[in-house]
Amino acid sequence: EVQLSESGGGLVQPGGALRLSCAASGLTFRTLGSYAMTWVRQPPGKGLEWVSTIRRGDDVTYYSDSVKGRFTISRDTSKNTLYLEMDSLRAEDTAIYYCAKDRGSSAWPTLDSWGQGILVTVSS
Amino acid sequence: DIQMTQSPSSVSASVGDRVTITCRASQGISSWLAWYQQKPGRAPRLLIYDASDLQPGVPSRFSGSGSGTDFTLTISSLQPEDFAIYYCQQANSVPYTFGQGTKVEVK
Numbered sequence: 423e424v425q426l427s428e429s430g431g432g433l434v435q436p437g438g439a440l441r442l443s444c445a446a447s448g449l450t451f452r453t454l455g456s457y458a459m460t461w462v463r464q465p466p467g468k469g470l471e472w473v474s475t476i477r478r479g480d481d482v483t484y485y486s487d488s489v490k491g492r493f494t495i496s497r498d499t500s501k502n503t504l505y506l507e508m509d510s511l512r513a514e515d516t517a518i519y520y521c522a523k524d525r526g527s528s529a530w531p532t533l534d535s536w537g538q539g540i541l542v543t544v545s546s
Numbered sequence: 547d548i549q550m551t552q553s554p555s556s557v558s559a560s561v562g563d564r565v566t567i568t569c570r571a572s573q574g575i576s577s578w579l580a581w582y583q584q585k586p587g588r589a590p591r592l593l594i595y596d597a598s599d600l601q602p603g604v605p606s607r608f609s610g611s612g613s614g615t616d617f618t619l620t621i622s623s624l625q626p627e628d629f630a631i632y633y634c635q636q637a638n639s640v641p642y643t644f645g646q647g648t649k650v651e652v653k
Binding site: 460462469470471472475484486487520525528529530531532533534536537538539 | 577578580582584589590591592595596599601633635637638640641642643644645646647
């Protein structure tokens, strides 16, 4: 069973930057590059918002309009780690950020494994 | 962008009740729809993928149906552990939008 664990969250001032990491374990016979991977966020007390997906194989990336040009998704398959570089942060980026793995054999992204989430707070 | 609208926003139910949640897409998404359950302080959990396929390990009281623009999630006999928030998500096109959520509460 795949386990995902986010790190790198915390308090940052508006206009600042942060890099989230998502370490994957339990990927028997496969690496992180075999799956599309996604970041989803959830503002406190609110619903889920899709943020970004990196496609499997060719690593083509997709972003929501609210983060396009400010956030960058990437991965290091040798470390089985997914990243989200967040720049020019705004108060409205405050949320719990989840990394999630695509199940791999259905319409993607269909997210069958999730991390525990990491809180990012943007405030002065 | 495809908008996903869930109804109702909340439902009060008792253990043993049949509960149905609806998700409507603003344009056709074939069968590219997933349902998730989220409990307080926890990450979401995949229940249904491709509109009607049950994720392994999910109890058979959960079922999904629909295609095109109209989808439903049904819990055939509500159990105590099913009180949670449920979200639909379309996997048809970017941005991969979620519904606003439906809270299943104790009656």
